[in-house]
Amino acid sequence: EDQVTQSPEALRLQEGESSSLNCSYTVSGLRGLFWYRQDPGKGPEFLFTLYSAGEEKEKERLKATLTKKESFLHITAPKPEDSATYLCAVQAAYGGATNKLIFGTGTLLAVQP
Amino acid sequence: NAGVMQNPRHLVRRRGQEARLRCSPMKGHSHVYWYRQLPEEGLKFMVYLQKENIIDESGMPKERFSAEFPKEGPSILRIQQVVRGDSAAYFCASSRNTNTEAFFGQGTRLTVV
Numbered sequence: 001e002d003q004v005t006q007s008p009e010a011l012r013l014q015e016g017e018s019s020s021l022n023c024s025y026t027v028s029g030l031r032g033l034f035w036y037r038q039d040p041g042k043g044p045e046f047l048f049t050l051y052s053a054g055e056e057k058e059k060e061r062l063k064a065t066l067t068k069k070e071s072f073l074h075i076t077a078p079k080p081e082d083s084a085t086y087l088c089a090v091q092a093a094y095g096g097a098t099n100k101l102i103f104g105t106g107t108l109l110a111v112q113p
Numbered sequence: 114n115a116g117v118m119q120n121p122r123h124l125v126r127r128r129g130q131e132a133r134l135r136c137s138p139m140k141g142h143s144h145v146y147w148y149r150q151l152p153e154e155g156l157k158f159m160v161y162l163q164k165e166n167i168i169d170e171s172g173m174p175k176e177r178f179s180a181e182f183p184k185e186g187p188s189i190l191r192i193q194q195v196v197r198g199d200s201a202a203y204f205c206a207s208s209r210n211t212n213t214e215a216f217f218g219q220g221t222r223l224t225v226v
Contacts, residue, residue, distance in 0.1 A: 031212065032212065034214060034215075036217075042219055042220075043117075043119075043204050043217035043218050043219045043220050044156070044204070044217045045217070046214050046215070046216055046217075049214050087155070087156070089156075098161055098168065098169035098171070099144065099146070099161055099168075099169075099208065099211050099212075099215075100146065100158040100161055100169060100171075100172070101146075101148075101156075101158065101215065102158070103148075103155040103156040103157075104155060105154065105155040106155065
């Protein structure tokens with residue numbers, strides 16, 4: 001069964017304290033891995049798409065990397081405004097036409113000033 | 114370019130009533146997805162539609178739930194005879210193509226009393 005596991009469930013950092021979030025996945029053929037940010041009461045906001053092992057994407061203080069079994073979201077020198085829930089999702093390369101995303105339960109990040 | 118628009122943002126229904134949730138995709142997007150987010154759980158796929166066609170409804174409950182995406186107008190998620198367990202946040206997403214990222218709306222928070 002296709003599955004996405006994120007760790008840790010919650011993470012508290014001091015402003016400027018770099019860290020990484022983990023997303024482990026089991027999927028029958030990976031079409032793409034997606035990172036989203038979700039603020040309370042809001043919809044998920046797209047951050048990155050990764051398609052193949054070894055690929056990296058960067059945006060401001062965030063950097064996403066991908067291996068054959070997991071992805072990391074590295075946060076460098078975080079600021080309080082980076083506080084949010086970070087969601088990882090995979091899209092499987094099924095034989096059919098479905099594009100559904102399989103989500104993990106997220107990592108709740110709190111950055112203290 | 115407006116994002117994915119969902120309405121209403123909040124919906125309260127009594128048990129046994131019908132709930133209708135609307136979603137207008139981003140301009141130029143013809144692929145629409147509905148997800149449900151229960152408290153303390155991750156986003157769960159419900160249904161994937163293209164104009165006038167249901168492509169994948171593997172995540173939809175067999176009874177009381179239906180979805181459509183007509184040639185003209187928004188996509189509609191319809192829940193008949195709502196029960197307390199239907200209370201959740203319902204998110205719509207859209208994408209331009211099958212292999213591109215999906216962008217989410219702000220969600221409709223359904224409360225069944």
